[in-house]
Amino acid sequence: MLAILAAIVFGFMLLLDFLNTDLGAPDLFNVHTMLLLGLLLLSLYLAGVGSGPRGGGGGRWYRGRRPGRG
Template identity: 65%
Template sequence: MLAIAAAVVFGIYLLLDLFDVKTTDLFNFPTFAALGLLLLSLYLAGIGSGPRNGSGGSGRRFSGRRPGRG
C-alpha cells in the first residue's frame, strides 16, 4: 500500500511538472522527493506491506486435494 502511495506522490509531482504548475514553497521538488522516498523506504522495511497470516508459518495453503499428487 505504501508503494502505491509513493507512486501516486511521484505521479502527482510529474503531472505538476509537465503542466508547469507553479506551486508554493511547501510543495516543491525536495518535498515531493522526500515524501515519496520515505513511503518507499517504509514499504521496503516491511511496514504497511499488507495483512499477515494469523496462523504463523509460511507456504501455500491448499483447500481440498493438493495439486500434483496422483
Template identity: 65%
Template sequence: MLAIGAAVVFGIYLLLDLLDIKTTDLVNFPTFASLGLLLLSLYLAGVGSGPATGSGSGRRFYGRRPGRG
C-alpha cells in the same frame, strides 16, 4: 500499498512539472521527493505489508497443494 502511494506522489509532481504549474514554497521538489522516498523506504522495510504468514488467516497446504496436476 505504500509503493502505490509513492508512485502517485511522483506522478503528481511529474504532472505539475510537465504542465509548468507554479507551486508554493511548501509544496516543491524537496517536499515531493522526501515524501515519495519516505513511502518507498517504508514499503521496502515491510511496513503495511499485510498480515504475517502464520497468523491464522487463510488455508494451509502441507506438501503438495491439491489440484495442481
C-alpha cells in the same frame, strides 16, 4: 500499498512539473518536499511497514489438502 502511494506522489509531481505550476503553494508543492515524501513512502515499503497481516498459517500457502498426498 505504500509503493502505490509513492508512485502516485511521483506521478503527481511529474504532472505539476510538466504543467509548470505549484498550485499556489510554492512551499508545499516544491520538488524537494515531494521527492522526500515519495522516498519516505518507498523506504517504508521496502522496510516491510504496511505489508498486511502476517502469520497464522505457519508458511502454508495452499488451502485444503496438501498437494501430492492422495
